[in-house]
Amino acid sequence: MKKFVCLHGHFYQPPRENPWTGEVDEEPSAAPFHDWNERIAKECYEANVRAPLLNAKGEASGFVNNYELISFDIGPTLLSWLKRKSPVTYRAILEADKLSAAANGGHGNAIAQVYNHIILPLANKRDKLTQVLWGIADFEYHYGRKPEGMWLSEAAVDHESLKILADCGIRFTILAPHQAKRTRRVGFASRWKALHHESVDPRHSYRLWLEGGHQFHVFFYDAPISQSIAFQGLLHNGDQLVHRLMNAFSHHDHAPEQLVSSAVDGETFGHHHRFGEMAVAYGLKKIRDHRLAQLTNYAAFLDQNGSDWEADIHENSSWSCAHGIERWRSDCGCRMNHEEGWNQKWRAILREALDQLKESIDRLYEQKGGELLKDPWSARNDYIRVMLERGENTRRRFLSRNARRALKPEEELAVWSLLEAQKFGLFMYTSCGWFFDEISGIEPVQVMRFAYRALELMQPFSRTALEPGLVRILEKAKSNIPGMGTGKDVFEKFVKPAREVRVGV
Numbered sequence: 001m002k003k004f005v006c007l008h009g010h011f012y013q014p015p016r017e018n019p020w021t022g023e024v025d026e027e028p029s030a031a032p033f034h035d036w037n038e039r040i041a042k043e044c045y046e047a048n049v050r051a052p053l054l055n056a057k058g059e060a061s062g063f064v065n066n067y068e069l070i071s072f073d074i075g076p077t078l079l080s081w082l083k084r085k086s087p088v089t090y091r092a093i094l095e096a097d098k099l100s101a102a103a104n105g106g107h108g109n110a111i112a113q114v115y116n117h118i119i120l121p122l123a124n125k126r127d128k129l130t131q132v133l134w135g136i137a138d139f140e141y142h143y144g145r146k147p148e149g150m151w152l153s154e155a156a157v158d159h160e161s162l163k164i165l166a167d168c169g170i171r172f173t174i175l176a177p178h179q180a181k182r183t184r185r186v187g188f189a190s191r192w193k194a195l196h197h198e199s200v201d202p203r204h205s206y207r208l209w210l211e212g213g214h215q216f217h218v219f220f221y222d223a224p225i226s227q228s229i230a231f232q233g234l235l236h237n238g239d240q241l242v243h244r245l246m247n248a249f250s251h252h253d254h255a256p257e258q259l260v261s262s263a264v265d266g267e268t269f270g271h272h273h274r275f276g277e278m279a280v281a282y283g284l285k286k287i288r289d290h291r292l293a294q295l296t297n298y299a300a301f302l303d304q305n306g307s308d309w310e311a312d313i314h315e316n317s318s319w320s321c322a323h324g325i326e327r328w329r330s331d332c333g334c335r336m337n338h339e340e341g342w343n344q345k346w347r348a349i350l351r352e353a354l355d356q357l358k359e360s361i362d363r364l365y366e367q368k369g370g371e372l373l374k375d376p377w378s379a380r381n382d383y384i385r386v387m388l389e390r391g392e393n394t395r396r397r398f399l400s401r402n403a404r405r406a407l408k409p410e411e412e413l414a415v416w417s418l419l420e421a422q423k424f425g426l427f428m429y430t431s432c433g434w435f436f437d438e439i440s441g442i443e444p445v446q447v448m449r450f451a452y453r454a455l456e457l458m459q460p461f462s463r464t465a466l467e468p469g470l471v472r473i474l475e476k477a478k479s480n481i482p483g484m485g486t487g488k489d490v491f492e493k494f495v496k497p498a499r500e501v502r503v504g505v
Contacts, residue, residue, distance in 0.1 A: 002257040003249055003293035004301055007229075007284065008071040008174060008221065009266030010151055011045065013037055014432040014443060015077040015116055019424055019453035020499045024081075027442060037078070041086050044270040044277070049092035051281035064281035067096030068103075069288070071297040072266060073113045073151040076138035080388075083142070097143055104300035111298070112139040112147035112170070115384075118429040119328045121158040121316045122351075127426060128164050130381050136168060137384040148299040149173060153431050154328075155319035162313075163210045172217035172298055174263050176319035177202055180220055181312045192312075198223050203250065203258040205302055206311035218311055219298050221263035222248055230264045235273045238282030245283070246292055257305050259296070263319075320435075328434040335437045339480065346439040346477035346487060353473035353487070354428050354451055357466065361425045361454055364461045369418050372411055373402050376418075383419045417457045424454035439477055440484050445494045448474075448487075452495050 016024045016037055024035045033039035048067060052060040074082075074093065082090040093110075101108035114120060115134035123131070132150070139147040149172045150165055157175060165173065180200035184190045186207065200220050208216045225244055228234040234241055248260040270277040288295050296304075316324045326332035329351050331344040369376030379402040386398050399407065399415070407415065433447030455466045474487030484490065 001249070001253075001255065003246075004257060004259040004296045005245055005284070005287055005293045006071050006259060006261040006296050006298060006301065007069075007280065008073075008261060008263040008298075009048075009269060010073055010113075010263065011078065011266030012073075012075040012113070012117060013040060013078045013081075014075075014430045014446065015427055015450075016081075016446065018498050019427075019450055025498065029442070037081055037085070040267055040271050041082065041089065043274070044267050045082060045093075046086060046089045047270040047277045048266075048280075049089055049096070051277040053282060053285070054278070064285060065092055065096045066269065066277055066280050066284075067093050067109060068099050069109075069284040069295055070280065071109050071111065071261075073111045073149075074266075075113050075117060076115050076135060079138070079142055094143060100297065101145070104297055105303060107148065107297060107299035107303060108143065108145065109297045110139070110143055110147070111149035111151060112136055113151045114153045116427050116429075117153040117431050118426065119153055119156045119318075119325055119431050120161040121156050121325050122328060123429065125160060125164070126377060127429075128161055129168075130377075130426065132161075132164050132168050132170070133381045134384040134387075136170075138388065141388050154321070154325075154435075155179065155317075156325050156328075156431075157313055157317060158315050159210060159313070162208065162216050163212070163214060166210055166214040166216045170216075172205075172219060172302060174219050174221060174261075174298065175313065176263075176317075177220045177223045179314050179317040179319070180206075180218075181314045183309055183311045186308050186310050190310075200311070201253070201309075203248075203253065203260060204255065204309045205259070205298075205305070205307040206309045207307050208311060208313070217302055217307060218313065219259075219261060220311075221261050225260070226262040226264050229262055230268050230272070233273075235268070235276035235279040238279040238286065241279050241283035242286050242292070245287065249293075255308070259301055259305075260293070261298070328431060336435075337437055339437070342437060342480040344437060346444075346479070347434045349473060349477040349487065350433065350439065350444060350447075353470050353477075354447070356473060357451055357455060357470050358425055358428075360462065360466055360469075361421055361458050364458050365418050365422055368414065368461045372404060372407060372415050372418075374404055375402075378402070380419065380422050383423070386419070387423065414461075417460070421454045421457035424450045424457070428454060438480050439487055440479050440481060440490045440494065445490065448491055448495045449498050452491075452499070456499070 018025050027035040030036040030039045049065050050063045053062045055061040097108040097110040112135045115131045120128050150170045155175050177198040177200045180195050182192045182194050184192045202220045202222045206218045321327035321334045323332040327334040330348050373379045428447045428450040432443040471488050477487030
């Protein structure tokens with residue numbers, strides 16, 4: 001039996017920039033740092049490009065770039081922030097991907113991510129496609145190659161989303177074991193086996209057959225190991241990590257190869273667990289140097305070993321909600337803290353408010369955009385190029401591809417306003433807005449800021465005021481904090497003041 005090991009880190013922060021200034025506002029809860037991006041960058045992203053190896057005296061005897069050893073995805077909006085604010089870390093990550101590709105038959109450790117971390121099963125097909133295409137384009141821009149895999153936000157999955165991934169050239173994704181519905185060995189007359197909670201064997205890759213005959217692949221990570229890494233202190237000792245990984249191989253499975261893999265938030269390595277990056281560096285280097293197993297990534301494993309198993313998934317499931325995808329639209333009970341008397345009924349109301357606004361934004365965009373652009377929705381997909389490189393030449397090329405005709409200056413300005421409104425209309429669905437417990441938290445406030453900016457950009461194209469409808473629904477959402485009031489009060493207190501510093505589109 002050939003043994004393979006793969007640790008995956010999902011590195012992600014929501015877009016935190018003030019939509020009027022393009023810069024991250026001060027976040028006091030991140031003190032002594034200016035904001036949470038800066039704090040986590042220091043504790044995790046930077047730490048993992050230079051993780052120290054300690055000798056018997058506790059002295060650093062060398063350093064490891066963990067991104068060369070692990071599979072990883074980094075949120076596109078986070079990666080763009082790193083490029084601007086932490087360029088040394090950014091370059092080290094890209095270099096690690098190149099080195100890992102050289103070591104793994106051309107398959108780099110990095111995989112793509114849904115652009116701004118929306119819950120795909122809750123989006124319409126058009127928005128799903130844009131999020132996937134933007135994620136792919138962003139990956140190609142930074143890494144200089146096509147992505148083979150894509151991380152789904154919160155591992156939230158449905159068959160339509162997987163079909164879109166496959167249509168766009170993505171070969172695989174990574175899911176939690178409880179998302180596997182049934183499996184069978186590939187072969188004539190092979191029977192499906194229904195699965196109970198987390199009973200799928202995570203040591204194999206699995207094929208999925210999608211509508212239209214598309215073949216896709218899924219890896220299910222080892223849940224007990226991942227839980228131990230994330231929540232049970234397995235990163236306190238590198239030797240314990242090695243022991244746990246190596247003991248996960250089965251001696252009763254006669255397959256010629258087995259893969260032991262875990263998937264956790266990348267922030268686990270150094271931010272959630274201080275010095276966690278050191279345990280990863282020590283443990284994986286020991287596995288590699290002592291040839292206990294072959295370090296790999298998912299694309300390399302798939303290329304080298306293929307798949308002898310087939311699987312189907314639970315529709316509308318995720319890795320972080322026991323109720324499927326309800327955490328992002330209802331008071332399902334999933335939350336961070338269990339404060340007495342608190343509830344999350346505001347989640348449904350926030351989504352209702354944004355859905356109503358999005359419907360108006362999209363209708364107006366299609367009407368006005370249709371007058372100026374050949375295909376407004378194709379143009380939105382193409383807008384990622386302008387988002388990545390905002391120079392005048394990029395804009396000129398965009399208009400030459402997408403404009404119906406030569407546009408007047410005021411019409412060009414209208415195009416940029418319409419497209420920026422679409423961008424923020426997608427940003428307002430960033431998953432963190434619903435993940436936590438309280439509507440006045442920085443994450444729900446941020447998605448409301450995106451909504452307000454989108455509203456503001458679209459208002460010139462609407463005959464009726466858009467803000468009253470948004471606020472009317474938000475007023476139904478009750479804060480859990482005494483004196484905080486409703487979603488309307490949160491909007492007035494924390495969202496509107498963010499637009500005091502104005503910049504052009």
